[in-house]
Structures are given as structure tokens and as C-alpha cells.
Amino acid sequence: MTKYSALLFISGLVFLLMVITGLLPMGHTPMLVGNAILEGAKDQVGAANVVTSVVLGYRGLDTLGELSILFAAASVVGLVLTKSSFNKHASNNDDKHDHHDSGFVAVNAIDLIFPLLLVVGMYIITHGHLTPGGGFQGGVVLAVAFSMLVIVRPRRVSINHGMVSIIESFAGVSFIVIGVVALFKGQSFLQPLLGHGEFASLWSAGTLPLLYLAVGLKVGAELAGLLLALNTDEVAS
């Protein structure tokens, strides 16, 4: 019965969405804000990648809010899962789940590609204002690199949680400090500083690369902590 009513609802929704989509100006979007940004971004922000100018320049405060949402989610996951790892099953899981390393192929492959993953992650973060990518994407690559290292050798490798939280707090604080420095110079919060530099070179677009570096470190540390919290809970249950 639930399935049939769900099917009825879905088919009605499909009809509605098809009609709305048919009315859309597909492929000829009226870009009101977009055109203004595309015209002004080169002179106002100076980043070759316009998406980066939107994320960190025009909507920098939104990015700060997004980082705080991610921080809240990561801390709640830590809270929810740490409580459960102190329960009564925690003592006798050693015989049930004797964690050996993964196989030869996985261990050696991760050892081989771990430095390459670090390089790719840092490249994506530092070139966020020039090429597609940026702090969020590069941070995910870094987090995957570190958590793969732990997943492959569950017993022998462990990541220092204190170090992870130090990196995370440092990145978050430096993001806010860069924003506050702009306030002291008499400009708006998070306004890009330090001049534009040579267009489309690595040292350009003012403080945007620094902001993206902070975002990348924060996202990387948070997601690594998240993945490891999920992983350790599975071991402890």
C-alpha cells in the first residue's frame, strides 16, 4: 500500500517537474548576478577562477558559516561515537575482531600512493584560485590519504587526535584572523588584501590562496577525524 501511494506521489511530482522544466529557458539562463560578477571579478578580486572569487571573495562570510556547520557535524559525530565506544562490549572485542593488516597489495599500494596523494592534495589547495579545485576538494584528498593509511594498518598506525585538533583550530582561527585584519585596515570583513599581484600567477589574488589553504587544512583535518571516528567505532562494536 505504501509503495503504491509512493508511486502515485512520485508520478505526480515527475509530471510537475517536467512541466516546470519545459518552461525553463534552458541553455539561455538570464545571469543577472553572474554577469556582474564575471565582468567585475577580474578587477575586484583578481583570481583567474571566478568560482573561487565567489566562494572566498563575494561570499566569504557564507564560507565561514559553512566551515562552522562542518565543524559542528564533525564534533557531534565525535560525541555520538565516542560515548558508544565506552560501553560494555569494549572489553571483549579483541578475540572477535583481531585486526591484522590488509593484504600485501593494499598495504604496498597505499604506501606507494600516499606521498603522491599528499602532493595532489596540496597542489589542488594551492592552485584553487587558478584552476578548478580549491580548499574543499584538496582537503578531501588529504583526509582520504591519511585515513587510508590507518585503514590499511588498523593496529600499527594511529593518528594523533591532539595534533589533528591543533591543525583544525589553527586553520579556523587563521581564517577568522585574515578576515579581522581586513576590518582593521578599514575594509569589510574578509575583504581580499595584499594587492592582486600578477594575474593568473601562483602569487596572485591577495589573501585568497591563504584563505583556501586554511580551508583545505580545516576540511582535511575534520574529514580525517570524521572518517577515523566512524572507522574506530566499527572496530570497537
Place this chain on the structure above:
Amino acid sequence: MNSFFTIEGILYFGAISLSIIGLFGLLVSKNLFRMLLSLVLFEAGANLVLVLSGFIRNGIAPIFLDGNSGAVMNDPVPQALVLTAIVIGVGVQALALSLIFRVKKHYGSMDMRTIRSKLEREIATQAGVTPPGSNEAPAPVKLVKGEAHE
């Protein structure tokens, strides 16, 4: 509708279909983990629709390079919005997954019906009343007697 079989029409069709599949799975499935996966699909479809809303025919990626000074660019605003939405989506999924872990550990099941009947019985026991009957556990009297086999 004459413009449906263009590239944008096909892309819109794919994005909307993806979110519809996710919504259908969310409505129909009873397993908590499958509901989470359906939510992921739904989110992916919604993000694709949002990115497509800034699509311009023959437009290029909004990055200034040497050779593309006069070219038409796609709208950068929806792309920045979706970048935000994807990251928040990851946070929400991880949070939901950790809550599913806790539910699985406490009730020993990820089936919505089992969890609901156990939850109702728990609440009724704490309140000191007889648990209400349902499709899974029809008779309240029998349910109180049969607690031993749990």
C-alpha cells in the same frame, strides 16, 4: 517541449530522474542505511539541477585563461553554491551514519518496523502502561508475556 532533446534537456532529465529515484527510495525502503543512500542520491540530483541552472549553451568554465577573453562563460554563482552544498551534505551524511550506528547497536536492527515496535514497547514500559498493538505486534497481552524470548 520542442527543446527537450537538446543537450540541456537530456541533462535536466538525468538530474531530475536521479533525485526522483532518491526520493522514491526514501519513501519505500525500510532499512535505515538504504534510506541514507537514497538521501545521498536525492542530494546528488538536487545539486545537479542547481549546477544546470547556470548552464549556458556553448559556455565555458568560468576561469580566465589566455585564449578565452571573448568567450561566453557559465554562471559561477550556482557552482559556488553547490560547492557549499556538497560539503554540508557530506557532514550531514556522516552525522546520519553515526546515528544509524548508535541505533543499530541499541536495537540490534536497522529495520524501521522492528525499531518502531521496540521503541514503542520501551516507551510504554517506562511510562508503565500496556504497549499499543500494531501490525507487527498485534496483541498487547501476548506481547507482555512473550518478552522472555527476546
